[in-house]
């Protein structure tokens with residue numbers, strides 16, 4: 246049973262950005278377009294309204310709207326994990342039930358933030374969500390933003406429950422990641438958080454990854470994952486190095502999400518600006534982001550072909566598409582995604 250769940254959930258998940266209109270309101274149509282864009286990239290699924298999805302900056306109603314749009318578009322095609330973490334437990338419970346109603350595959354949550362909570366309080370917070378649906382639950386451990394350090398003790402207690410199928414480890418320690426995998430057992434899913442360390446996380450026991458920068462380079466993370474699976478560690482290391490060069494540039498802008506959303510916009514996928522206090526992209530950065538977008542597209546073209554097997558063949562096809570789009574502006578990327586979608 247649990248092993249089946251590992252197979253069902255392992256893989257690469259885009260931490261989905263939220264889609265807003267020009268006034269900053271959640272835009273259903275744009276959210277559907279965004280979800281559609283990823284359906285043909287080879288990723289396993291989407292992680293909705295998490296850190297990259299700005300769930301913590303949205304109202305309960307807005308989060309519901311984002312998820313509904315995603316489910317309308319890719320239900321059954323992509324595995325959808327919904328981040329339902331909120332400050333008030335009752336909001337998280339409401340979001341959990343909504344996720345189940347809309348057919349999401351799993352729910353996930355960070356601890357409540359702002360108050361310094363005891364372990365018992367966080368455990369109860371999560372338990373209320375778990376008990377409110379029949380969905381699998383994935384703990385989201387991100388101590389550097391929440392201030393809550395998930396202990397091995399609490400993790401072990403939680404993992405003993407049937408419904409608690411995994412943890413997303415966004416801390417930087419791959420030793421912690423490995424210890425959590427051991428504590429959870431072979432059937433317990435561990436997702437790598439830091440995209441810059443995806444390969445390290447996989448080597449230390451992660452079953453996949455959920456990442457905020459995957460959204461602008463899903464093909465690269467799929468290729469990296471495949472290289473690891475096939476045991477091509479040196480090639481994987483080279484690809485992680487390439488990826489990190491790109492991530493480093495993205496992190497150099499006033500907000501990571503602003504930069505990523507702008508890059509997607511260059512491919513015809515409009516998602517608006519990030520929500521304040523996250524800073525919008527600056528006009529003076531447009532030109533360098535256009536160059537960066539081309540670099541990413543070129544890397545996808547190169548490394549799409551590096552992955553072996555059936556995945557590699559798919560990657561190579563995609564890479565050709567990407568090459569065709571190189572230098573072309575606007576909706577080319579979206580066309581490519583839609584075209585692939587029809588073939589898949």
Ligand SMILES: CC(=O)N[C@H](C=O)[C@@H](O)[C@H](O)[C@H](O)CO
Pocket residue numbers: 260296297387389414415437438439440441455456457458492496
């Ligand atoms: C702290 C944080 O948000 N981590 C994300 C998820 O774990 C990552 O996906 C990062 O966004 C990414 O690694 C870029 O630093």
Ligand SMILES: CC(=O)C(=O)O
Pocket residue numbers: 260292294295296297298413438455456457
């Ligand atoms: C990275 C991730 O999981 C998130 O943005 O929620």
